[in-house]
Every structure is written in structure tokens, then in C-alpha cells.
Amino acid sequence: MVQYKSKMVERIHLPERAEREHALEAAGYNVFNLDAEDVFIDLLTDSGTGTMSEAQWAALIRGDESYAGSKSFARLESSVDDVMGFPHVIPAHQGRGAENVLYGTLLEAGDVALNNTHFDTTRAHVANQGADPVDCPIPDAADPSADGDFKGNFSIERGWEIVEEVGADRIPVVIQTITNNSTAGQPVSVENTRRVAAFADEINATFVIDACRFAENAYFVTEREDTYADATVAAVAREQLGYADALVMSGKKDGLVNVGGFVATDDERIADRCRQRAILYEGFPTYGGMAGRDMEALAVGLREAVEVEYVRDRIEQIRTLASLLEDRGVPVYTPTGGHAVYLDAEACFPHLPPSAFPGQVLVCELYREGAVRGVELGSFAFPGTDRPELVRLAVPRRTYHREHFEHVADTAAAVLERAEEVSGLEIQTEPEVPELRHFTAELEPVSS
Numbered sequence: 001m002v003q004y005k006s007k008m009v010e011r012i013h014l015p016e017r018a019e020r021e022h023a024l025e026a027a028g029y030n031v032f033n034l035d036a037e038d039v040f041i042d043l044l045t046d047s048g049t050g051t052m053s054e055a056q057w058a059a060l061i062r063g064d065e066s067y068a069g070s071k072s073f074a075r076l077e078s079s080v081d082d083v084m085g086f087p088h089v090i091p092a093h094q095g096r097g098a099e100n101v102l103y104g105t106l107l108e109a110g111d112v113a114l115n116n117t118h119f120d121t122t123r124a125h126v127a128n129q130g131a132d133p134v135d136c137p138i139p140d141a142a143d144p145s146a147d148g149d150f151k152g153n154f155s156i157e158r159g160w161e162i163v164e165e166v167g168a169d170r171i172p173v174v175i176q177t178i179t180n181n182s183t184a185g186q187p188v189s190v191e192n193t194r195r196v197a198a199f200a201d202e203i204n205a206t207f208v209i210d211a212c213r214f215a216e217n218a219y220f221v222t223e224r225e226d227t228y229a230d231a232t233v234a235a236v237a238r239e240q241l242g243y244a245d246a247l248v249m250s251g252k253k254d255g256l257v258n259v260g261g262f263v264a265t266d267d268e269r270i271a272d273r274c275r276q277r278a279i280l281y282e283g284f285p286t287y288g289g290m291a292g293r294d295m296e297a298l299a300v301g302l303r304e305a306v307e308v309e310y311v312r313d314r315i316e317q318i319r320t321l322a323s324l325l326e327d328r329g330v331p332v333y334t335p336t337g338g339h340a341v342y343l344d345a346e347a348c349f350p351h352l353p354p355s356a357f358p359g360q361v362l363v364c365e366l367y368r369e370g371a372v373r374g375v376e377l378g379s380f381a382f383p384g385t386d387r388p389e390l391v392r393l394a395v396p397r398r399t400y401h402r403e404h405f406e407h408v409a410d411t412a413a414a415v416l417e418r419a420e421e422v423s424g425l426e427i428q429t430e431p432e433v434p435e436l437r438h439f440t441a442e443l444e445p446v447s448s
Helices: 017-026 054-060 071-084 095-106 120-128 156-166 190-202 214-224 233-242 268-281 292-305 308-327 358-370 402-417 434-440
Strands: 088-092 112-115 132-135 173-177 206-210 246-250 261-265 340-344 375-377 390-394 425-429 442-445
Touching: 017 358, 054 292, 071 088, 071 233, 071 261, 071 292, 088 095, 088 268, 095 120, 095 206, 095 246, 095 261, 095 268, 112 156, 120 132, 120 434, 156 190, 173 190, 190 206, 190 233, 214 233, 214 308, 261 268, 292 308, 308 340, 308 402, 358 375, 358 390, 358 402, 358 425
Parallel strands: 112 132, 112 173, 173 206, 206 246
Antiparallel strands: 088 261, 246 261, 340 390, 375 390, 425 442
16 A cells, blocks of 8 residues: 655656657667656666655754764764664765765775675775775676575675685675666665674674665565564664765665665774765765755755655555566566566567667667666677666656556557667767776667
């Protein structure tokens, strides 16, 4: 049952097909370059695109915009401590700002960072420090049809293989992303987190949890991990996060806000070093690139995110979209994870090799067919990695309804009906940083 009613609406517009064709060509077949007004259903990301609650809007009014010692920061700090269990909080303008602060503090040239699966900005920040980002997914993670309750888990076995190859002294950081965004939003078990913490401790590495979707992950734990069947989402979240030495957080996900993020830790030494770097890149440690009003909204959002009524409705929305797609024969990654439905582009276009970027082709065809914007997370977004050809349809929080999802499913089904007619794409221009090429690169259809 939906837990919300609308108090504000926005009119949206479905452009004519000719307009969509023109917009796609002008964007260089990269939907990041589209104007939002040319998009009907926007599933590019769930980061900062959701709808805030009335309690969050009310909290904005009491924002304390003091440069130092803001009361709004004190309320954010209290929420992070209560919900996540970490007393030291260094705010940032968003998650990638927090990544810059933390990984710029912990990593240097020649280091290796292990992660269940690095996402794009995480991989780029690690590489920017001159370090090597290495993924440690479990074997089933690459199979869109494999069964498994926790396909987002970190492979301890793979971690030890890397230790044997490079030596523990080159691995100062071990990261676990929950849920695992690059592996179709798949959850991570508490047991796996506990084992990763022990692994990091054994090699004397700092254990970091990327906590962007920590509440969604905790909900899956209550469903799938027998030990926690009777636990609350809030209790699971606090325990799971508690195994880490530090957190990096984008408040634009499970903080339920449109901007903001932070580093949190219980290690005073790490906190002090992060504060100094934050001053240089983000701002004074009691605002860190955020307005007081935004810290107020984030303080409320963190508490709302672990309420079972909220997170249950959130996950059921994702499952509804997945079910509508599957009913129409659209191949999706299973089981459905959190925050998004991932389409299997290789299964949609078996005639296209990875070099033709089948995922990016699917993204473009979804826009061409129905002005639906998703994002490719395969060979285009992650060059040089061996990842499945996936397209993520990320659902903004508390924003769309079933009718919107039916349009998305109908659009995808229409694309599949003419799949054999679709040709590949090739890159025309791309930035110097390969980890970030999917944001700005331009493509064109492969010449026949």
C-alpha cells in the first residue's frame, strides 16, 4: 500500500517522436546531454532527484547559516550518530565530495583499494590518487539470471588473491558498497560485512562502507538473512554500519535530500585529517559545502529513511517496475535489487558485440521510443572492466506512480519488438579520464 499522498504536482510533457530524434542526435547519443524538459520519465539516477517530505520542508525554515558552529550542523551530527552510530561527521556538498575528502586522505600513489564493486566516481577518485581500484565481486554477480539473496557481497577469496599478488602493505583501504550499485543494486549481508571487517583488520586496512543506500540494504537483510528476520531496519542498519571504521555517504540517496553528503567515522585521527582536507576542498568542517537548511533536511531524511513504512514502499515500487517489465518479456537482472531495475542489454540485442555498446544503444532506444531516460552501466561506462551489459532504470524516491512505470514497460517492450533493426554505436569524442567518459562522451551510429 502506498504510504503517501501528493501535496504538489509538476506537469510533464512527452515530446513528439521527431523532436526526440532531433534531441538524441544533438546530444551525441549520450542522454546526459539531453535537456530535462525533453525527457518524459527520468530514470537517469535516483541521486538527489526524489521528493522531500513535509517534515523536511519544514526543517528548511530553521536552517542556521552560520559559517562556524552552526546549529544545523549539530542536528545533522546528532542524526548521523543516532542512526548510523558515528560521532565524527565531516559534511560535503555531495557524495563525490565526501569521496574526495576521505580517499584523498587515505590513499596515495601506488596503493590498491579493494571494493565489492567500485562505482564510477569512486573508481575515479581512487585513480585520481594514483591508486588502483580493484573489484572483488562474488562469481554470481556477473550473471543477470543467477539466483542469490546477496549477489552484492564482497568476495573474501578474491580479496586474499589480491593480497597475495600485491602484498597487504599496498592495500590501505577496503571498501564495501551497500547496496552494490554496479552489481544491479544487489544487497550485501551483515555476515559478509562482518567477514570483510575481519579481513580488513587482518591486513591492517581501513574498512570503509559506502553507505549511500544503507537503509535499502538493511531492509533486504530483514527479508533475506534469517538472523535478522525479527529485527528493525534501524537496528540492522546501525549494526551493519558499525563494523566500518568510516563511512562515505551521498545524502542524495538514503538521506532523501537533493544535495549533500558526508564522511563519518569513530576514529579521531581519520576525522582530524578529513577535516583539514575538507577545509581545502569543501568548506569549514561545520558546513562543508552545504547550506544550513540542507543540513536540516538531511538530518530529518536520515531518520525517515530507516522507518520501515518508508523503505518497504520504496522497495515495492522497484519490484512493481520489474514485474511490469518482465510481464512484457523484457529481460531484467534478477533478483530485483534496490533503487533501480537493471535491464540486460546483451539479451535485448544479442547481435551487438560489447564494442558496439549494446547498453548505450538500449539507453538511446528507450529515449527514442518513449522519452524515457536511463543510464548504461556496462562497457561504455566502465571501460577495461569485465562487467555485464546493463542499463539502470533508477527510480527517484517518492516521485513516480504506477502509470509512469507502465509507460516505461510499454516503451521497453516496443524497443524489443524492433530489436533486430537496431545498430551499434561508436565513440566520436571522449574526455581524458576514462572512468568518467560516459558523462560527456559523444557517439554516433556505426556506419553500415
